[in-house]
Amino acid sequence: MDPMRGQGGIQMLLTAEREARNIVDAARDLKTARLRQARDEAEKEAANYRSQLESEYQKSIVETTGSKDSTAKRLEAETESKIQILKETASKVTADIVSTMLIKHITTVRP
Incomplete structure (x- = not known):
């Protein structure tokens, strides 16, 4: 080899x-x-x-x-309208309360 x-x-x-x-x-x-x-x-x-x-x-x-913004705006508008209704109702009833209840209570003499 x-x-x-x-x-x-x-x-x-x-x-x-x-x-x-x-x-x-x-x-x-x-x-x-x-x-x-x-x-x-x-x-x-x-x-x-x-x-x-x-x-x-x-x-x-x-x-x-609905979207978060629209839901928040809708709730805010509903709240504002309810507050306005409560204020209007309170202003209408205030005069009656003062004239009838308070004046009547003050002017009434108890025995």
């Missing part, structure tokens, strides 16, 4: 092993990149779906209860 041929065979094996390792590393890197891409796409899709559900939920809340 030729000693040079043995050395050449070992070198060929080492070279082939390096090439195989490079191919395996490249495949592993490609697989990792694909997994990252799939995870990113899944996260993006989940975020879009979550956003869509949130907007539908907010829309249904607005439809059933």
Whole structure:
């Protein structure tokens, strides 16, 4: 056997092993990149779906209860109108109370 041929065979094996390792590393890197891409796409899709559900939920809340501003304004207007009605009623009754009840009570002598 030729000693040079043995050395050449070992070198060929080492070279082939390096090439195989490079191919395996490249495949592993490609697989990792694909997994990252799939995870990113899944996260993006989940975020879009979550956003869509949130907007539908907010829309249904607005439809059933109205917006917060309109509800607050409506309640404020109702409160103001009720206060005004109470003030008007009190001003109408005040004269009767003063004239009839208080004056009558003051002028009535008890035995």
